[in-house]
Amino acid sequence: TIGKNTQITIKMEPDTQALEEVVVIGYGAVKKRDLTGAVSSVKNEDITLTPATNPMQALQGRVAGLDITQASGQPGEGPKLQLRGTRSFTASGDPMFIIDGMPGDYSTLNPNDIESIEVLKDASSTAVYGAAGANGVIIITTKSGKAGKININLNAYVGFNGWATVPEMRSGDSYINVLREANQIAGTYSTDEALFSSPEAYKAHLNGQYIDWADELLQTGVTQNYSLSVSGGTEKTKAYFSLNFSDEQGQFTGDDYKVYSTNMRIDHEIKKWLSVGVNMQGSYVYRNKAYSRFINSLVSVPLGTVYNEDGSINVTPVPGDGNTINLLLNQDKSVYRDNNQNFKLFLNPYIEIRPFKGMTIQSRLNASLGYDKKNYFQGIGSYQYYASDGPNASGTSASVYAQIDQNRSYNYKWENIFTYNFNIKKDHEFTVTAVTSWNHNQTDKSWQKQDNIKNNSYLWHNMDGTGIVYSNYTMSKGLGLVGRINYSYLGKYLFSASVRQDGSSRLAKGNKWSTFPAVSLGWRISDEKFMQGTSNWMNNLKLRLGYGVTGAASIDPYSSVATVELDGYYSLGGQKTNSYKFSENVANADLTWERSHNWNIGLDASFFNNRIDLSADYYITNTDGVIWKQNLPVVNGAYNASKLYYMSKNIAKTQNHGLELTLNTRNIVNKEFTWTSALTFTLNNEKVKSLI
Numbered sequence: 001t002i003g004k005n006t007q008i009t010i011k012m013e014p015d016t017q018a019l020e021e022v023v024v025i026g027y028g029a030v031k032k033r034d035l036t037g038a039v040s041s042v043k044n045e046d047i048t049l050t051p052a053t054n055p056m057q058a059l060q061g062r063v064a065g066l067d068i069t070q071a072s073g074q075p076g077e078g079p080k081l082q083l084r085g086t087r088s089f090t091a092s093g094d095p096m097f098i099i100d101g102m103p104g105d106y107s108t109l110n111p112n113d114i115e116s117i118e119v120l121k122d123a124s125s126t127a128v129y130g131a132a133g134a135n136g137v138i139i140i141t142t143k144s145g146k147a148g149k150i151n152i153n154l155n156a157y158v159g160f161n162g163w164a165t166v167p168e169m170r171s172g173d174s175y176i177n178v179l180r181e182a183n184q185i186a187g188t189y190s191t192d193e194a195l196f197s198s199p200e201a202y203k204a205h206l207n208g209q210y211i212d213w214a215d216e217l218l219q220t221g222v223t224q225n226y227s228l229s230v231s232g233g234t235e236k237t238k239a240y241f242s243l244n245f246s247d248e249q250g251q252f253t254g255d256d257y258k259v260y261s262t263n264m265r266i267d268h269e270i271k272k273w274l275s276v277g278v279n280m281q282g283s284y285v286y287r288n289k290a291y292s293r294f295i296n297s298l299v300s301v302p303l304g305t306v307y308n309e310d311g312s313i314n315v316t317p318v319p320g321d322g323n324t325i326n327l328l329l330n331q332d333k334s335v336y337r338d339n340n341q342n343f344k345l346f347l348n349p350y351i352e353i354r355p356f357k358g359m360t361i362q363s364r365l366n367a368s369l370g371y372d373k374k375n376y377f378q379g380i381g382s383y384q385y386y387a388s389d390g391p392n393a394s395g396t397s398a399s400v401y402a403q404i405d406q407n408r409s410y411n412y413k414w415e416n417i418f419t420y421n422f423n424i425k426k427d428h429e430f431t432v433t434a435v436t437s438w439n440h441n442q443t444d445k446s447w448q449k450q451d452n453i454k455n456n457s458y459l460w461h462n463m464d465g466t467g468i469v470y471s472n473y474t475m476s477k478g479l480g481l482v483g484r485i486n487y488s489y490l491g492k493y494l495f496s497a498s499v500r501q502d503g504s505s506r507l508a509k510g511n512k513w514s515t516f517p518a519v520s521l522g523w524r525i526s527d528e529k530f531m532q533g534t535s536n537w538m539n540n541l542k543l544r545l546g547y548g549v550t551g552a553a554s555i556d557p558y559s560s561v562a563t564v565e566l567d568g569y570y571s572l573g574g575q576k577t578n579s580y581k582f583s584e585n586v587a588n589a590d591l592t593w594e595r596s597h598n599w600n601i602g603l604d605a606s607f608f609n610n611r612i613d614l615s616a617d618y619y620i621t622n623t624d625g626v627i628w629k630q631n632l633p634v635v636n637g638a639y640n641a642s643k644l645y646y647m648s649k650n651i652a653k654t655q656n657h658g659l660e661l662t663l664n665t666r667n668i669v670n671k672e673f674t675w676t677s678a679l680t681f682t683l684n685n686e687k688v689k690s691l692i
Contacts, residue, residue, distance in 0.1 A: 023035060024116065024139050025120065025125060025139075026120065026129055026133075026137065027128055027417055027435050027482065028419060033524065034486075034488055034491075034494055034522070035544070036124065036496045036522035036546060037120065037124045037544070037546055037600070038121040038122035038125060038544070038546070038602055038617050038619070038660075039118055039119065039121065040063045040066075040118070040121065041116060041117070042059060042116065042117045043115075044114055044115055044116065044143075046058065046062065047114050047117065048112055048155075051159060051225070053223070053246045054079060054107055055106060055117070055140070056068060056081060056106060057079055058111060059119070060079075061678065062678050063119050063680065064660035064680040065084050065617075065684070066081065066082075067081070067083070068081055069082075073164075073251065074255060074289065074292065075248040075256055075257035076248065076257030076285070076287050078107050081095055083119070083136035084621070084656060084658065085621075085656040085658065085684045086656075086686055087134070087135070087594075087621060087623045087656060088623065088626055089626060089627065089628060089629075089652065090628075090629065090648070091135075091552045091627070092135070095119075096126075096129060096135065096137045097138050098137060098139045098140065099142065099346070100140070100141060100142055100279045100348060101348070101364060102364065103411065103413065104140070104281050105283060105346065108259050108261045108281075108283035109140065109263070109281065110225075110227050110242065110244035110246070112153070112155045112227040112242070113142050113227070113244070114142055115144070116141045117138065117140050117141075118138070118139040118141075119136065120133070120137040120138075120139065121136050121617070121619075121660075122520075122548065122598055122600035122619060123546070123549060123550050123598035124496070124498075124519065124548040124600065125518075125546070125548075126548070127498055127499075127500060127517065127518035127550055128435070128482050128518070129500070130482075130500040130516050130551065131478075131514075131551045133550055134550040134551060134596060142263060142279070143231065143240050144267060145231040145232055145233040145240045145265070145266075146231065146232070146233065147232075147235050147238060148232065149232060150232035151230070152228075152229070153227075153231075155225075155227040156225065156226045157224075158223070159222070159223040159224075160221070160223070161221035161223055162218070162219070162220030166214045166218070166297075167214075167298060169213070169214065169298070170302075171210035171212075171302060172205075175210070176192060179196075180195060183195060197301070197321060197323045198318070198320065198321040200318045200320040201304075201318050201323075204305075204317075209303060209305055209318075210303060211302050211303065211304060211317060213297035213300050213302060213327055216297075216327070217253075217327060219251055220251070221248070221249030221251055221256075222247075223247070223249065224245075224247045225247075226244070226246075227245075228243050228244075229241065229243075237266070237267070237269070238267045238268075239264075239265065239266045240264070241264050242262060242263045243261075244261045245258075246259040246261075250290065250292070252290035254333070255288065255289060255292060256287070257285070257286075257288075259283060260284045261282065262281070262282050263280070263281050264278075264280040265277070265278075265279050265280075272354070273353060273354045273355060274351075275351070275352040276349075276350065277350055277352075278348065278350070279346075279347075279348040280345075280348070281344075281346040282344065282345045283343070283344050284342070284343050285341065285342040285343075286339075286340075286341055287340040287342075288337070288338065288339055288340075289338040290330070290331075290338075291330040291336060291383060296327055300324055301323065301324045303317065303324070304316070304317025304319075304321075304324065313326055313329055313332070315391055316391045322390060322391035322392070325383055325386045325387050326383070327383065329381065329382060329386070330382055330383045330384075332381070334379070335378070335381040335385075335456060336377065336378055336384075337375065337459060337460075338376050339374070340373070341373045341375075342373075343372075344371075345368075346366065346367070347367045348364060348365065349364070349365055350363065350365070351363050351364075358420055358422045359419070359420050360419045360420075361416070361417070362416070362419075363415070363416045364415055365414050366413040366414075366415075368409070368410075368412070369409070369411075371406075372407040372408075372409075374404070375460045376402065376403040376404075377459045380395070380396060380400055380456055385397070385399050396453060397451075397452065399451075400452060401449060401450060401451035401452075401453060401467075402449070402450055402458075402460035402463060403447075403460065404447070404448045404449075404460050404463075405445075405446075405447050406446045407443065407444075407445050408443065408444050409441075411439070411440065411442070413437070413438065413439045413440075414438045415436065415437045415438075416435065416436045417434075418435070427489060428487070428488075428489055429487070429488040429489075430485065430486070430487055432485050432486075433482070433484040434483050435483075436479075436480070436481055436482075437478075437479070437480040437481075438477075439477065440475075440477050441476050441477070442473075443473070443475075444471070445473075446472075447471070448463060448467060448468065448469050448470075449467050449468045450463045450468075474556070474557040475557060476504070476505050476506050476557045478502065478503060478505065479503045480501065480502045482501075483499050483500075485497055491524065492523065492524035492525075492527035492528070493522075494521065495519075495520075495522075496522075497517075497518065497520075498517070499517045500515070500516045501514075501516075502514055502516065502551070506556075506558075507591060507592060508587075508588075508591060509589075511590065511593070514593040514595070515549075516549045516550055518548030518549065520547070520548075521544070521545045522542055522544050522545075523542065523543045524540070524541070524542045525543060526540050526541040537607060538606070539606040539607065539608075540604060540606035540610075541606075542603070542605075544600070544601065544602040544603070544604070545600070545602075546598075546599070546601075546602075547600075549595055549596065549597055549598070550595070550596045551595045552593065552594045559587070560591050562587040563582075563583045564580040565580065565581065565583050566578060566579070566580060567579045581639075582639075584643060585629075585647070586632060586645050586646065586647045587647075588648055591627070591648055591650065592650055594623060594624075594627060594650070596622070596623040597622045597624075598619060598620070599619065599620050600619045601617070601618050601619075602615065602616060602617040602618075603615070603617075610666075611665060612664075612666075613662075614661075614662070614663055615661070616659075616660070617660045618658070619656075619660075621656040621657070622654075622689075623655070623656075624650075624653045625650035626650065626652035626654055627649070628648070628649055628691065629646045629647075629648055630646060630647055631645070631646050632647055651692060652688065654688055655689050656685070658684035658685060659681075659682070659683045660680070661679075661681040662679070662680050663679040663680075664676070664679075
């Protein structure tokens with residue numbers, strides 16, 4: 001019981017959990033409050049909120065500066081990612097992806113297996129990755145087992161892919177009125193029958209035989225995703241294992257994408273100072289592509305009947321008129337196939353030693369094995385067959401062919417990470433990191449094509465070796481040395497500096513190595529004494545400033561080495577002798593790294609017990625030495641009658657600058673109901689400053 005003279009004082013304590021969250025950065029992790037770079041973090045609950053087969057789709061609208069676009073509507077066609085604009089003409093603009101510290105395949109990773117995704121945007125954050133981090137870095141951390149009871153989770157969802165909005169096609173009087181008007185304007189109109197390609201087509205019009213090709217081609221596809229995970233462990237050993245299946249059907253019949261994947265993570269503490277573990281990610285993809293040139297459905301003559309009376313597909317919808325070929329012919333798998341099979345395996349064992357307090361030594365190895373096979377067949381009776389050889393074609397021809405494209409990749413990476421964390425008089429906290437990183441990348445390809453196949457039954461399985469055969473092999477190596485120091489004074493004055501020395505075998509001698517430095521500062525203004533009056537409504541106010549240099553060696557292996565290729569034969573002394581010429585790309589021994597110099601200034605603020613989080617960043621990136629493929633004067637000769645020789649040179653300059661705003665709010669959070677909001681704004685300007 002409270003008496004009437006009793007005074008009760010209630011004091012609200014700030015929720016510091018959000019600021020104490022650990023954010024994964026390059027070769028380490030820091031508390032969110034100690035970040036000095038431009039880093040965005042997305043947690044598991046936000047990733048799985050969007051049902052999608054590709055986890056990157058869950059980042060749409062959540063990370064300012066990250067532009068995510070869908071390349072096409074085909075199943076399995078992943079999104080295109082661009083972070084803070086384009087800086088190079090020849091280099092890929094894709095960010096670097098790191099899964100549990102090593103390379104991995106995010107496109108087949110089930111979103112339910114992901115713990116968090118961090119996006120490193122500015123050079124002060126990405127410079128530790130050297131050339132690989134030139135376009136930003138996306139770090140994915142998968143779930144791990146926890147000590148205690150075994151947890152079994154089953155996630156499933158079913159969705160539908162359909163209801164595409166397509167132009168309404170004309171038919172009947174509306175169709176002939178347009179034809180009549182067009183011919184009248186052109187002065188070529190005589191009779192309605194003359195508007196059509198044949199008397200049979202005109203008869204089909206009079207009989208009202210019209211086809212909506214878009215409606216005939218499209219369907220409503222079904223998307224399914226199932227994920228089963230088992231996790232648990234003891235204080236010494238923790239494990240996580242998952243099995244995933246995804247099946248996505250497209251809007252075209254025969255368009256489908258299936259993914260079978262697994263993810264495994266085991267961590268074991270042998271001694272208090274010694275731990276070992278292994279991560280494994282595996283996937284198998286089976287994909288069929290339909291002949292989905294939707295434009296054909298919009299421009300084909302909409303006359304005739306699709307099927308014969310016996311239910312078979314009518315090759316020419318208008319009997320006797322060979323001007324239009326039935327677009328549904330390739331739905332028959334015996335006459336057309338476009339199939340892709342892909343297998344990937346990533347194995348990451350590690351050993352971690354903690355010799356004394358604050359010191360950690362981790363050695364980890366990555367083996368990435370990939371096999372990709374593309375099978376293509378267009379046979380007798382396919383759309384291409386009749387379109388090429390005519391509606392009355394019979395027997396085989398050059399338009400009947402099979403093709404196999406096989407790619408095998410073997411990539412290895414070995415990294416050693418030395419981390420030492422220590423304090424001086426409690427007020428000064430240091431974290432020193434040193435890294436060695438070695439990589440070996442190898443790919444071999446083979447390609448085979450044969451035409452005039454006489455029997456559709458064999459598809460691509462019975463080539464006799466008389467066709468075209470091609471093979472290719474590439475290999476490159478790289479080595480990186482990294483040093484970094486993080487310093488915090490009283491938790492409010494923050495400093496970070498790093499340097500990476502990168503070497504690449506792709507560049508010529510004398511230009512193989514380059515240095516990428518970075519430095520960043522942070523000031524937690526909210527911890528100052530003069531800000532104490534705002535503590536009841538402001539939880540965090542931090543100013544960040546960063547500068548860094550990143551680079552790219554955006555050339556194919558062997559491009560910096562002069563090569564020759566077979567050009568034909570000639571007779572010398574009655575003997576057949578090979579003739580050679582220089583490759584189209586003339587080697588440039590002075591070719592070196594593209595280098596991007598990036599400045600970033602940012603402000604982070606949290607209000608009302610961290611219910612409102614605001615982040616703002618302004619950046620400017622100047623890239624020099626951008627590689628440009630410059631044609632050589634024809635006076636030096638030409639590669640062939642239609643192509644000039646060219647040389648890759650570091651002659652161009654580009655600039656990017658922009659503004660990013662992110663606002664996250666926790667509007668209602670309780671046991672029964674949660675309502676959060678995420679708003680982002682991005683403004684990016686790109687400019688080519690020089691091409692000479």
